[in-house]
Amino acid sequence: MLSLLKRYRRFLFVSVLLLYPLFAFLVTGRRGREPNLLDRALIGMTSPLQSLLNRVIDSAVGAVNHYVDLRGVRQENDALRLENMQLRAAVQALGEARAENDRLKQLLQYAEKAPGPEIPARVVGVNPVAKLLSVRISSGERQGVFQGMSVVTPDGIVGQVIRTTGGYADVALVTDPQSRVGVRVQRSRARGTAAGAGSGPLKLENMLRTEDVEDGDLIITAGTDGVYPPGLIVGRVANLQKREHGMFQAADIIPAVDTTKLEEVLVVGSPYQEAAPMVEGTR
CATH class of the missing domain: 2.40.10.340 (Rod shape-determining protein MreC, domain 1)
Known part of the structure; x- marks a missing residue:
């Protein structure tokens, strides 16, 4: 038992520091008493840790949201790039068809004017x-x-x-x-x-x-x-x-x-x- 306490003493200490304010609030929250010296000491000791944890959590959430946004933008860019390629191919085909049509018109006009078959x-x-x-x-x-x-x-x-x-x-x-x-x-x-x-x-x-x-x-x-x-x-x-x-x-x-x-x-x-x-x- 003592070996387990020694192995996890840091974890238990941090847990007590984090859980004590919650326990104190649940016990005395309704009475609304002023925090005593121990409360103030624990709050002072745990506030930096809580701020660090909040920043880490906010950073992680922001990174996930950023990744999701980037993935959506990348998929949208891929779709737009494919659509652009298809439109360019269609324009190229229309331009080629128009050029061929112009050549055939000139050929037909020449054939109509020229004598013989x-x-x-x-x-x-x-x-x-x-x-x-x-x-x-x-x-x-x-x-x-x-x-x-x-x-x-x-x-x-x-x-x-x-x-x-x-x-x-x-x-x-x-x-x-x-x-x-x-x-x-x-x-x-x-x-x-x-x-x-x-x-x-x-x-x-x-x-x-x-x-x-x-x-x-x-x-x-x-x-x-x-x-x-x-x-x-x-x-x-x-x-x-x-x-x-x-x-x-x-x-x-x-x-x-x-x-x-x-x-x-x-x-x-x-x-x-x-x-x-x-x-x-x-x-």
Whole structure:
């Protein structure tokens, strides 16, 4: 018994100090007597401890409330962040749909003005081989696309159909090094050739040194190569070099169409499209 009292003497002492005021209040509270010397001593001794306990309890309660508030704010922030991401995705989708709608409207307006049949198509693939710059489109023989037809956009020429299957076709771009397009200067009607250079601007070739050409002139198709109808936009002259010797002058042609950003195109017939079936029928 004595060992237990020695072991818990501090606890018992503190308990007595804390419980004595309560016991005294219960015994004498109704009579409302003035605290005696012992009461005052005990109150003085226990007040700091009670204040410390109150502060500890208040701090603990405040920490719990703060944690609950922070957890609620964090959950609310997560929900708002998710909603923001969803709204941004919806805005992006609407912006993309609006841009596609604008492109299709321009394509439709061009198709209505252009003579002859036009077959719309989407670019669905890009040839990764640098030796042949080409793209694959979503229209083929079933839609009336055949080898030799030209591919354009409302901004200008794109390339020539070189291979077709049932539902797809491959188009060699005007920037391909093997591409050659008969062109003329719209202002002066001077004729020449637009040659693909693989990347960057096209090259103006076979333009006589005596012809009237200036930087900024609009270059259009001449309709003499059997591929492109006349009058389609090719690009504008840049870096003109008027040589003092030789037969020809040189220049760059900045393409009107950025072939690296194609999405929708039109396939149109070449000037010899009507003659091609007749030649095949004579075989």
